[in-house]
Amino acid sequence: MLKDLFGGKSKYVTVERKRRSEEKEKEADDKKEMPDDLWTKCKSCKQIIFNKKLAESLKVCPECGTYFRLTATERLSLLVDDDKFEEYDADLQAKNPLDFPDYEQKIDKYQDKTGLREAVITGIGEINGWQVSLAVIDSRFLMGSMNSVVGEKITRAIERALKRDLPLVIVSGGGGGARMYEGMLSLMQMAKTSAALKRLDQVGGLFISVLTDPTYGGISASFASLGDINLAEPQAKIGFAGPRVIKQTINRDLPDGFQTSEFLLEHGMIDKVVERADLKNLITRIIDIHNLRGEKKNGTE
Amino acid sequence: MVQNNLDFEQPLIELEEKITELTKFMEERDINLTDEIKRLETRADKLREEIYSQLEPWQILKIARHVERPTTMDYINLICDDFIELHGDRNFGDDQALIGGIGKINNLPVTIVGHQKGKETKDNIKRNFGMAHPEGYRKALRLMKQAEKFKRPIIALVNTPGAYPGISAEERGQAEAIAKNMMEMTGIEVPIIVVVTGEGGSGGALGIGVGDRVFMLEYTYYSVCSPEACAAILWKDSDKAKTAAKALRLTAKDLLELGVIDDIIAEPPGGAHKDYKRSADLLKERLTQEINQLQDLETAELIENRYNKFRTMGYIKREVEEKMDESIESCG
Ligand SMILES: [Zn+2]
Secondary structure: OHHHHHOOOOHHHHHHHHHHHHHHHHHHHHOOOOOOOOEEEOOOOOOEEEHHHHHHOOOEOOOOOOEOOOOHHHHHHHHOOOOOEEEEOOOEEEOOOOOOOOHHHHHHHHHHHHOOOOOEEEEEEEEOOEEEEEEEEOOOOHHHOEOHHHHHHHHHHHHHHHHHOOOEEEEEOOOOOEOHHHHHHHHHHHHHHHHHHHHHHHOOOOEEEEEOOOEOHHHHOOHHHOOOEEEEOOOOEEOOOOHHHHHHHHOOOOOOOOOEHHHHHHOOOOOEEOOHHHHHHHHHHHHHHHOOOOOOOOOOO | OHHHOOHHHHHHHHHHHHHHHHHHHHHHHOOOOHHHHHHHHHHHHHHHHHHHHOOOHHHHHHHHOOOOOOOHHHHHHHHOOEEEEOOOOOOOOOOOOEEEEEEEEOOEEEEEEEEOOOOOHHHHHHOHHHOOOHHHHHHHHHHHHHHHHOOOOEEEEEEEOOOOOOHHHHHOOHHHHHHHHHHHHOOOOOOEEEEEEEEEEHHHHHOOOOOOEEEEEOOOEEEOOOHHHHHHHHHOOHHHHHHHHHHOOOEHHHHHHOOOOOEEEOOOOOOHHHOHHHHHHHHHHHHHHHHHHHHOOOHHHHHHHHHHHHHOOOOEEEEOOOOOOEEEEOOO
16 A cells, blocks of 8 residues: 555656655755654644554554544545546636736645645546546645636546546545635635535436545535545544534634544535545445446446 | 724714704704705705715624614515514524525515625624524425425525534535535526525525625625625735735625626615615615526526526636736636
8 A cells, every 4th residue: 555655656646756766855854853754743642653664554653543634646546546546627727817816826835735736637547447537725725715727627527527438536635725815716616616516416427526635615515525426544534613613603712622633524424434545435436326338348438 | 882982983973963943942042953954965965975986894793783783584574475484404403594485575485595694793693694504504495495395496595604604414414415505406406596695605605695686785805705704814914904805806886897706786875774664675686687587587497597697606717838928717
C-alpha cells in the first residue's frame, strides 16, 4: 500500500509528487535539524510516527487509530487501479468575478502550496476494473471550498457519468462550504450541482457520495448529501453549520461526538461508516450490485 | 420606536418631525402655515429620494433586516384573495419559521411557501427569527410536490438570515434537507417564482430558492454568508462587516449584474415597510405577469430553461496547458 500511496505510478501523481518534494527540500532548508519529512506527530495520541509506517497504514495512526486527512492525489491512489486515471478539466481556473480583495493572491498561494489548480480533481478512473466518473475534493485548497470552478468541474463529472453511463463517485472533504470570495456565484454552484444530480437520478445513474473530514456548509448541503448511497470515513466531521457557529447561537457546549460520521449514522443521515482500508472494496461491491447486466461496463467514446 | 429607525435616515426623520410639529402648531394656533409645510414636504421627498438613490450595501442590508418590514404572511394577506395555511412535514413537526399553503391570486390557484419572521420578541421567538429547521424545508417540499400534482404555480418568498444552526437541526439533517429541496425543485413540473423579500441568507435561502424566475425586491440582500461572519472569518474583525457587505456584492443591483437574479422588483419610496399596500401591489403585479408568461411554456421547455439557468452560473478561466495565452470563458 505504501507503493500505492506514494509510488507515483500514474503520471498525474508523479507531477504532484515532484512539486511536493521540491517544496519539502525548501522546507528542509529552513529547519535543517528537523528532518520532519521522516516522521509525523499524531495530533491525537502525540506519538511520533514514521511517515513510512503512516503511509503503510493509509494515514491512519497505527498507535491510536486516528484518521489523518488525505490529499486528493492520495485519495485517488487509494481508490484507482494503477495508472488508470485520466484527469479532465485540469485547466479550469478561478476568476475573480467580484474583484474580491486578495482573492488572486490567495489562489496563487494555494496553487503553489498544493500543486493543484483548484480544490477538486475530476476525471475517469478504474476502480477494480470498473470505469467510474470521479471527483475528489482536496481540503488543503482554500479549505476545499466550492467556487465556480469546483462547481463546474463537479457538474461536468456528473454529466460525464450521465453521458457515458458510468457510476459516479464524489469524495467530499470541504470544510469551507461555498467559497466566500466568489459570493453568490459560489452559492449558486450548490443549485447547479444538485440540478445535474437530478438529471443523473432521472436516468437511473448511480451516485456514491463519500464524505470525509471535513464536509460542511455548501458542500454538505448540496451534492455530498445527495448520494444514492452516502458513505463516510470514521471520525470525519460532517455537518451543515460549523460547531463554533452553533455554539455561539445556542450558547452551550456541544455533546461529545457531535457532527461525526458516527453521529450521522446514528441519526440516519448516512448509509455506512467505512474504514479507509475497506473503501475501495466497498465501492466496488456497490457498483457490482448495481450492474444489472452482470458484466463490467466500458465507457464509450 | 426610535430603535427601529435607520441611522442614515436621521436627517429625513428630523425633517418629518418638524413637519408634524408645524402641522400641530398650525391646528392649535389656527395660523396658516400651508406654504411652509408644503415646502418642507417637498424637501423631505427630495431628501428621501437622495438618500435612497445612493444607499451603501450596508444600509440596504439594514433596510432588508428592518423589523417592520412586511413578512411573508403580510404579503400573502395583501396579495391573495383567499389563502389557507397548511402545516407540517408529515415526519417530524411543523416549522413556524417556514410556512406555506394554498390560495388564489386574481382567481388563479397558487401554492406559496416562505420564511416567516416575527415583528416583536415573542412572535420572533415563535418564528425562530425566520431561521428554519429541516422540517421547514421538508414541509416546503411537500407543499411544492402537492402543487405539482394539482398543477398550481409556486411562489417562494425568501426572507431568512439563514437556516438554523443548532443541535436538533443537525440531528435531523439540515444539510440533506436543503440539498434535497434544491435537487427536487429543479425537476418540479410547474412554474416556480422565487422572490427575496428581505434577507437572502445563504443555503437557508437557497433551500427554497431554485426557480424559473428569481427576483429580489429593491432593498434586499442575498449572500453566500452574512457580512458579519465574512468579516470575522477573513479579517478576524466583525466591525469590518460594512467592508464585507460591499465586497460580497450582495445587493439586488450587484446580483442582477452578475447574472444571479432575473430582475429587481421596485419598492415604494423609503422601503417596503413604509407602505405595505404599495409594496404588495408591485409584487402582485409582477407575479401575475410572470406566472402568465411561464404558464404558456410546455413543461419540457420550462424544465429545460430552469436547468440551463442554473447550469450556466459561474465564471471560470481556462488556461491552455502551461502557455500564457489565456482565453477567458464565462461558463454560460
Ligand atoms: Zn495517534
